[in-house]
Each structure stands twice: as C-alpha cells, then as structure tokens.
Amino acid sequence: MVDLVAHAQQAPSGALSFGMVAGEASGDLLAGLLIQGLRQRWPQAQGFGIGGPRMAALGFDAWWPHERLAVRGYVEVLRHYRGIVAIREQLKQRLLASPPDVFIGVDAPDFNLDLEAHLKAAGIPTVHFVCPSIWAWRPERIEKIRRSVDHMLCIFPFEPEMLARSGIEATYVGHPLAQTIPMTPGRAAARQSLGLDQDRPVVALLPGSRQSEIEHLVPRFIQAAQIMQKKQPLLQFVLPAIPSLQAVVQSLVDAQGGLSGLHVLKGQSHQALAACDVTLIASGTATLEAALFKRPMVIGYHMNWLSWQIMKRKQLQPWVGLPNILCQDFVVPEFIQDQCTPEALAKATLEWLAQPDRVDALQTRFKLLHQTLQRDTANLATHALEKVLGA
Known part of the structure; x- marks a missing residue:
C-alpha cells in the first residue's frame, strides 16, 4: 500500500502537473494518447495517479496499477469495495496534499466521479475523458457529473449537446482509436x-x-x-x-x-x-x-x-x-x-x-x-x- 506521507514529485517551475486515473486496459490506451497530446503542448508535464503500462512508458508515475480498479458488475464491485474505496481515499489525500494543476479522470466513472467531486470542491480543476453512457443507462448520473466535472471530453458527436442541456461544458474530441487504427487494416x-x-x-x-x-x-x-x-x-x-x-x-x-x-x-x-x-x-x-x-x-x-x-x-x-x-x-x-x-x-x-x-x-x-x-x-x-x- 502506498505511503500517505509520500507526495508527488513536484513539476518544474512553469510545467503542467496533472493527476490522472485510468482504470483498465482500454483506459490506459486512451490516457496514453491524451498524455502524448499534453506533452506536445507542455513538454515537461508530469502526471501521477493510477495507470497502466502505456502511461508508464510515457513517464506517468503510477502509484497504483490500473488492474486494481478493473472490476465490473455490482456484486463483483461489492467484493472489492473496501479495497477500492481505500485506494480512492488515499489518492484523494495525496492529491489534496500536493494539488495538481488539473485532474483528468479517464473513464472509470464509478471511481472517478466521486473523486472528482472532492477535488473540484477543493478548487482543483477537473476534466473527465469519456462521457459516461448516460444515454444508454443510468441517466441519474447527470447530476453527479454536474457536481464533479468542470469539463467533459466526449468521444461521440451527439454527447456535447446532450450535456449542454444540463449546463455541463463539453467538447467533442473524436474517438482516439479512430486515429490510431488504420482505415484499411493489414x-x-x-x-x-x-x-x-x-x-x-x-x-x-x-x-x-x-x-x-x-x-x-x-x-x-x-x-x-x-x-x-x-x-x-x-x-x-x-x-x-x-x-x-x-x-x-x-x-x-x-x-x-x-x-x-x-x-x-x-x-x-x-x-x-x-x-x-x-x-x-x-x-x-x-x-x-x-x-x-x-x-x-x-x-x-x-x-x-x-x-x-x-x-x-x-x-x-x-x-x-x-x-x-x-x-x-x-x-x-x-x-x-x-x-x-x-x-x-x-x-x-x-x-x-x-x-x-x-x-x-x-x-x-x-x-x-x-x-x-x-x-x-x-x-x-x-x-x-x-x-x-x-x-
């Protein structure tokens, strides 16, 4: 378990520091593509939080591996609930102790939205990458999104207008995989x-x-x-x-x-x-x-x-x-x-x-x-x- 007294390495003066959580293999891929874009704009940007091997290869400091959050299903989550909540609480304390310039939650909405709500309340800008599928199920999440997120990065074109109706700022950024996967695979x-x-x-x-x-x-x-x-x-x-x-x-x-x-x-x-x-x-x-x-x-x-x-x-x-x-x-x-x-x-x-x-x-x-x-x-x-x- 991570030592709570340890803090993120401070970013060089003028460099962007960002907290980030990606909760599974697909999130690791999406986060890796986002980190590449951040590094082009802020070459000395430093990220830390929860991530996988693609993120680590880009210099991301993963305090926990993303596999710790890769649980789906209500009963399965209950079995791992205490461990997941403990990780989230420790991560929250670390981010509040050494606030990043921005926190970016990559998918994993059950974990990230609660965390983002605490960080936003403390004045840390919060961005969520991949809008939860409120158009498919659990529409009640819209209120939690409003409380938790300063800006939503959407991967499907119909989502920003839907979020705007609830007063949530959002940007359609396309789906990163559509860029990386060739139109005609070999x-x-x-x-x-x-x-x-x-x-x-x-x-x-x-x-x-x-x-x-x-x-x-x-x-x-x-x-x-x-x-x-x-x-x-x-x-x-x-x-x-x-x-x-x-x-x-x-x-x-x-x-x-x-x-x-x-x-x-x-x-x-x-x-x-x-x-x-x-x-x-x-x-x-x-x-x-x-x-x-x-x-x-x-x-x-x-x-x-x-x-x-x-x-x-x-x-x-x-x-x-x-x-x-x-x-x-x-x-x-x-x-x-x-x-x-x-x-x-x-x-x-x-x-x-x-x-x-x-x-x-x-x-x-x-x-x-x-x-x-x-x-x-x-x-x-x-x-x-x-x-x-x-x-």
Whole structure:
C-alpha cells in the first residue's frame, strides 16, 4: 500500500502537473494518447495517479496499477469495495496534499466521479475523458457529473449537446482509436507477425481484461471455439490476454480440455483484430475497436446473476454493444447473459464466415462510422484543457 506521507514529485517551475486515473486496459490506451497530446503542448508535464503500462512508458508515475480498479458488475464491485474505496481515499489525500494543476479522470466513472467531486470542491480543476453512457443507462448520473466535472471530453458527436442541456461544458474530441487504427487494416502483415497461416480462417477470441470477465467468458468462448473447430477443423484461434492474467486464461483454457490451433497472446489485441476474419468478443470498448478494424463480430457477455438483474433494469436502449448503439441497429449479433451459450456463440460466428456479402455490407457501414469518429483527439483535448486552465 502506498505511503500517505509520500507526495508527488513536484513539476518544474512553469510545467503542467496533472493527476490522472485510468482504470483498465482500454483506459490506459486512451490516457496514453491524451498524455502524448499534453506533452506536445507542455513538454515537461508530469502526471501521477493510477495507470497502466502505456502511461508508464510515457513517464506517468503510477502509484497504483490500473488492474486494481478493473472490476465490473455490482456484486463483483461489492467484493472489492473496501479495497477500492481505500485506494480512492488515499489518492484523494495525496492529491489534496500536493494539488495538481488539473485532474483528468479517464473513464472509470464509478471511481472517478466521486473523486472528482472532492477535488473540484477543493478548487482543483477537473476534466473527465469519456462521457459516461448516460444515454444508454443510468441517466441519474447527470447530476453527479454536474457536481464533479468542470469539463467533459466526449468521444461521440451527439454527447456535447446532450450535456449542454444540463449546463455541463463539453467538447467533442473524436474517438482516439479512430486515429490510431488504420482505415484499411493489414490482415496479411498481422498474421505474419503472429505466426498464423495466411490461408486458414482466423477467429479472434476477446473475452475482456477484467478478472470477472475472464472467469465468466473464457470458458464459454473456449467451448464455442471447440464447437466451431469440430465443424471447421482448419480454423485458427487467437486469444489476447493482458500479462497479469495470462496464467489465469491458460488455466481456464486447459480446464475446458484445451483447443488445438489456439494462440494465447501476450496482449496484442490490435494485432489479433487485424489478423482475424471474425471475432467473438465481450461487450465493451473492444467492440468499437473491432468495428474500427472493420471486422464482423459476435458480442457475448455474462456476469454474476444479481449484477445482471440490477443492470438490465437501468438499461435505456435495446442494444448493449457499442457498434449497435452507434448505428442504432443490430448490425452485429448480441448474446447477453442466458443467451450467451457456447452453441449460440459458435453458430453466429460461423455464419459470418459463410456470408461474405453480409461482411462486405457491414464493413461499408463500419467505414462510415470510422470517418465520423476520426478527429485530432489529442489536439482538440489539449485546446479544451487550455480553456479550463486559462492557459
């Protein structure tokens, strides 16, 4: 546990200091892109808080690793509640003791909004990057956002107007991933880099990066892959896993009897998406990544029963996956909770491989979505921060 008497290294005179919290692998990626933009504007900027390896590689001082916050589901959060609250309280005390010029919460709204409310009340400017999905579920969060956030950086174009109606300043900055993912991904190069056969179909299995997702989805995804392989023996499978969970993933694969032709990757989720013909994927940010890679997908999700009962009552839209929400249509199939069976997942995944015309139509739609989300995110976010700071 971090020593409370330790304080952040003071930034050089005139340099920007920023507190930041990114709570999982996708947040680490988004925060890393934002830090690059901050460093272009403020070369000696120093950041500290909670983050992952991409942030650390950019000089970010991670007092706690982002995996400590990577928990999804009401019951799962309750199990880790005391530890998460303890981290937030210690982080709050450190930031209040050595106030940064600005605090930037990257996603993780359940953790960040409460923290931001305390920091804002103490006079520390607060910016939140990625508007919580109040348009999809939990609309009551709008009041908490108003209390907590000086400025919201939005990744979807319809969000600033929605927030403005509630008196919340916001800027549409595009989705950072739309800049980093090429409009036409190179499948052949990705397969070569992963040691895959160029002429055999590839299915990417992306069960998520949270411990609860791994436990609930890896067995289902592996069983689905086994069903697929019996029907199409030439299939190759790739399963990216963050380093800290690789052993857990492999043990769960082994518990299902293994899967020939499976490559468990050390991270490398983007290479997996570039290499694949279709992906079986957990609901979350990764589904948008798959859409930007123009890959057909089958979305699956399963969680603790009680968590699901609570969550489904707060759902405002018929869709769960981001590609479907953004397209306002079931452009890709979703199998959630009781529907998330290996048989259903396998059948829907194989259907994509058998329907090239359907894949072509989906890729056209995803290209238009990509163009809508493609903006100079780092530069737009930096300009918004300048306004907040009066710089």
